[in-house]
Amino acid sequence: MSEKEARERRRWETETYKRACAQSQERKKRFMTTSSVDVGALYTPDEKFDYLSKLGFPGEFPYTRGVHPTMYRGRLWTMRQFSGFGTAEETNRRYKYLLEHGETGLSVAFDYPTLYGHDSDDPRAVGEFGKCGVAISSLRDMGILFGGISMKGVSTSMTINGPAAIVWGFYLAAAEKQGAKLSQLRGTIQNDILKEYIAQKSYIFPPHPSMRLIVDTFEFGSRSVPQWNTISISGYHIREAGSTAVQELAFTVGDGLAYVDAAMERGLRIDDFAPRLSFFFNAHNDLFEEIAKYRAARRIWAKEMKSRGAKSPRSLLLRFHTQTAGCSLTAQQPENNIVRTTIQALAAVLGGTQSLHTNSMDEALALPSEKAVKIALRTQQIIAHESGAANTIDPLGGSYYVEWMTDYMEEQAYKYFDRVAALGGVIPAIEKGFFQQEIANAAYQYQKEIESGERQVIGVNAHCEKDKPDIPLLKMDPRGEARQFARLKKIRRERDKAKWTKALADLEKAAEGEKNVMPLILDAVKADATLGEVCDVFRKVYGEYREPSLY
Amino acid sequence: MEIVERLLKGDAGAAARLISMAEDEDPRAVKALSALHAHTGKAQIIGVTGPPGAGKSTVIDQAVKVYRKKGCKVGILAIDPTSPFTGGAILGDRIRMQQHSTDPGVFIRSMGTRGWTGGLSKGTASAIKILDALGMDPIIVETVGAGQSEVEIVRSAHSVLIVEVPGLGDDIQAFKAGILEIGDVFVVNKADREGADKAVAELRAMLETCQEPRAWAPPVLKASARDGAGIGEVVDALDSHFAFIKQSGAKDLKDRASAEREFMEVLRDRLAKYITEKVVRKGEFDALVERILRRQLDPYSAAEKLLEPIEKGK
Amino acid sequence: MERKIRVLIAKPGLDGHDRGAKVVARALRDAGFEVIYTGLHQTPEQIVSTAVQEDVDAIGLSCLSGAHMTLFPRVVELLRERGADDIIVSGGGIVPEEDVPKLKTAGIAAVFGPGTPLKDIVEFHKKALRKR
Structure with missing residues (x-):
């Protein structure tokens, strides 16, 4: 901003704007983002703004404008709907339905027993079978889940963390x-245990052995x-648990750096593994705040990876999947x-996401029905082909507001990095409950803003209606659970006992030692060891995590 | 008193209800407590304190495992602060101990301080009695852990366990200064952390230099409550301490002091109640306060004036 | 002395979404209640045993995994077995509309779905005092 512009801006503020406000007050005393960040009336060019160091060009450092040189002009994002319920058979049918309607990648939702590494017939699984994802307890289940779908042809994302290595x-x-062939397979395992301790709480083992499994x-x-x-x-789950956008950004990128540091400590070369790291963010309602978040994330990551010695450009790229905010949906x-x-989906696209899940309208009520899922998918297709958002790269780059917000987010994220470092790093901060407390505070603040009416949520505290919603809900096969129990029984009866015993014993030895456990996990699952059995081996060796009691 | 009978038969629900009534100062609780008195005085009462974040609840959780293996029934009172502004509280210490929640040999009760300072809640003394009558031994009282005020715990407990942790910084120094004299057993938790040995050495040094020599030399132990390492030794030390005070006569002195204090408190409460309800005429108390406020009367003369008829009557 | 209302906030089952439970716990605390929080992953047996030891007036169950139809009624059933069915039980989470009447029949006094104002939950619990 030139001196003249700055002078003019001050003049506008003191004369034009102030006068207008005096004549008729603004709608609200305070304007704020979804994350309660104060927003000014007008943003103008920042005099210190250095285009090349802050933004650069798409596909080039610091990647603020995008990780690929052509972005969506080359290829659209992957439309990937997170989906899974009931038995492998039912979910397999849903996957085929989605692929038929133009979905370009699969994303598996597992049920709670699977997420915690329990077999479907474990006593701790009572009531949870197939409820918020598909139940996968064995290699045979996985085979059924992908029956008739070419696994080398499709890219598959799996939301699995505690038992990620086994489900993989x-x-x-x-x-x-x-x-x-293994080299043909494309996809993602979530495998992010740190955010489980921080937010989602589907952990099994304590942090250190979990990090070892991940590496x-x-x-x-x-x-x-x-x-x-x-x-x-x-960051998705961190945000769902009630964090602000800044917290989502800071805690997620901070977790990412913790994984990098752990792998480097093991002696892995950064350029060998860093290109395979990917991210997953939330998209909430505040369009500009969200866009700024993605842009800041790319810039921070590129800088931090460079400072850790990454040489390959691919190591510097923060590639990410986005899911729209489940917590923003209203019943x-x-x-x-x-x-x-x-x-929210538009925010993700304007923020340069690599893949996207759009939530279905009925998810505050139950698992989505087929119709609701289809509308959600169509939403992405309309943005891709009708909105014009995919025509040019980073269309909001240079918006004074978005650039200010991007800088602000980066600055706040570094403040969090410093606070976490002062606590001894990510794992000690988890054990002290730091993240959990920050998130719980933000969640309560948000709720109080709704209670007081300072924040309006249409249908909840504004423009309410008495009528109960009338939308068709998904019905699950009531006999699915019994079928699954029978299948597990059969597997346990028919498998080669000697092979099975040896595979689990070898795995236990590897878990105690330092050898990479992945090949032994593969042997065990091929010997028809079930999810619960393999996880029990690790539970025996590593123990189970219990969270600090904070509320 | 049906509730007393049920309690003496080991009904946890009856004990739980009676603790609530005592906390709420329900008049019926007084009757029940007096009926229970004869059935108390058996248990070892252990106070556990330490700075927030030291892992007090986790240490207790693991200690309960040790006690249960020895066949003891354990009562736990976990105290958390009540908000002075709203009177509300979130009581979450038992999160750490939930694995024992379905064990009939373990009774866990969360209590708010309810405006009581001193680290122990107002109903704690009654709750201890109730758990004692229920047959719990030991009874472990976990305090708020807010620093100096923990000294109060000594008044109710036979043995005081101090939980420390390496690396809490300056807070712990301040905390230490206040608790050295009240601790009977010290444990440095999270012993796998850096600085654990240093913390042990520091504590030992402080105990040696800052204190008059005591007949009981408080041991300083190391533990990792997360996996239970070292907790057996902590329980052994608490057992030894209890045996020691029984043998040395210190327990009798403590119990006597407790009985005296309890009696005095009851007496004071009853007298205050008697005076405000029976002696003072309606509105007279407020009128006296008003005159004291206006400096027309001093509080000593006012008390004198009120008590005159009682003293004459004797 | 005024009786303090005590409420147990519990997370039954494997579901780890504790945002709602924590927000409700704080709101009840700020309204002057004593709130006992169990933490995650509780069995109905643990919840009921805790409720008895803590002598609570009410239990608030939070479950977003869809397992509510199994877990919520089980809590009420166990309370009945322990003779503590005067404790008022409510539930919250992702509960489809058609499940609500079934839960009410099973003894769940109220179901608080997404978007329920905190003050409604507070008001509900103000009337939750058990008889002594």
Whole structure:
């Protein structure tokens, strides 16, 4: 901003703007983002703004404007709907439905017993079977899940963390059975345990052995499954748990750096594994705040990776999947959620996402019905082909507001990095409950803003209606659970006992030692060891995590 | 008193209800507590304190495992601060101990301080009695852990366990200064952390230099409550301490002091109640306060004036 | 002395979404209640045993995994077995509309879905005092 512009801006503020406000007051005393950041009336050019160092060009450092030189002009983002419920058979049918309607990648949602490494018939699984994802307890289940779908042809993302190495083992073994080579497989395992401790709480083992399992998957993947993203460092759940956008950004990128540091400590070369790291962010309602978040994330990551010695440009890229914000959906007037999801999806696209899941309108009520899922997918297709958002790269780059917000987010993220470092790093900060407390505070603040009416949520505290929603809900096969129990019984009865015993014993030895466990996991699942059995081996060796008691 | 009978038969629900009534100062609780008195005085009462974040609840959780293996029934009172502004509280210490929640030999009760300063909640003394009558031994009282005020715990407990942790910085120094004299057993938790040995050495040095020699030399132990390492030794030390005070006569002195204090408190409460309800005429108390406020009367003369008829009557 | 209302906020089952439970716990605290929080991954047995030891007036169950139809009624059933069915049980989470009447029949006094104002939850619990 030139001196003249700055002078003019001050003049505008003191004369024009102030006068207008005096004549008629603004709507609100305070304007704020979804994350309660104060927003000014007008943003103008920043005099210190250095285009080349802050933005650069797409596909070039610091990647603020995008990780690829052509972005969506070359290829659209992957439309990937997170999906899974009931038995492998039912979910397999849903996958085929989605692929038929133009989805370009699969994304597996597992049920709670699977997420915690329990077999479907474990007593701790009571009531949870197939409820918020598909139940996968064995290699055979995984085979059914992908029956009739070419595993070497499709890219698959799996939301699995505590038992990620084992479920990945199921996937790899099932693909081999289909005749695929490991080197042909494309996809992602979430495998991000740090955010489980921080937000999502589907952890099994304590932090240190968990990190070891993760680094084992990095190592195995870079050697044997080179097209696979061995981690998806996730802010999504942090945001769903109630964090602000800045917290989502800072905690996620901070987790990512913690994984990099752990792998480097093991002696892995940064350029060997860093290109396979991927990210996963939330898209909430505040369009500009979200766009700024993605842009800041790319810039921070590129800088931090460079400072850790990454030489390959691919190591510097923060590639990410986005899911629209489940926590923003309302049970009241659920059709409005289509609109919310559209804004959120647009934010992700304007922010340069590599793949996208759009939530269905009925998700505040139950698992999505087929119709609701289709509308959600169509939302992405409309943005891609009708909105014009995919015509040019980083269309909001240079917006005074978005650039200010991007800088602000970066600055705030570094403040969090410093606070976490002062606590001794990410794992000590988790054990002290730092992240958990910050998120709980933000969640309560947000809720109080709704209670007080300072924040309006349409259908919830504004423009409310009495009518109960009338949308068709998904019905699950009531006999699915019994079928799954029978299948597990059969597997346990029919498998080769000697092979099975040896595989688990070898795995236990590897878990106690330092050898990479991935090949032994593969042996165990091929010997028909179930998810619960393999996880029990690790539970025995590593123990189970219990979270600090904070509220 | 049906509730007393149920409690003496080991009904946890009856004990739980009676603790609530005592906390709420329900008049019926007084009757029940007096009926229970004869059934108390058996348990070892252990106070556990230490700075927030030291892992007090986790240490207790693991200690309960050790006690259960020895066949002891354990009562736990976990105290958290009440908000002075709203009167509300979130009581979450038992999160750490939930693995014992379905064990009939373990009774865990969370209590808010309810405006009581001193680190122990107002109903704690009654709750201890109730758990004692229920047959719990030991009874472990976990305090708020807010620093100096923890000294209060000594008044109720036979043995005081101090939980420390390496690397809490300056806070712990301030904390240490206040608790050295009240601790009977010290444990440095999270012993796998850097600085654990240093913390042990520091504590030992402070105990030696800052204190008059005591007949009981408080041991300083190391533990990692996350996996239970070292907790067996902590329980052994608490057992030894209890045996020691029984043998040395210190327990009798403590119990006597407790009985005296309890009696005095009851007496004071009853007298205050008697005076405000029976002696003072309606509105007279407020009128006296008003005159004291206006400096027309001093509080000593006012008390004198009120008590005159009682003293004459004797 | 005024009776303090005590409420147990519990997370049954494997679901780890504790945002709602924590927000409700704080709101009840700020309204002057004593709130006992169990933490995650509780079995119905643990919840009921805790409720008895803590002598709570009410239990608030939070479950977003869809397992509510199994877990919520089980808590009420166990309370009945322990003779503590005067404790008022409510539930919150992702509960489809058609499940609500079934839960009410099973003894769940209220179901608080997404978007329920905190003050409604607070008001509900103000009337939750158990008889002594």
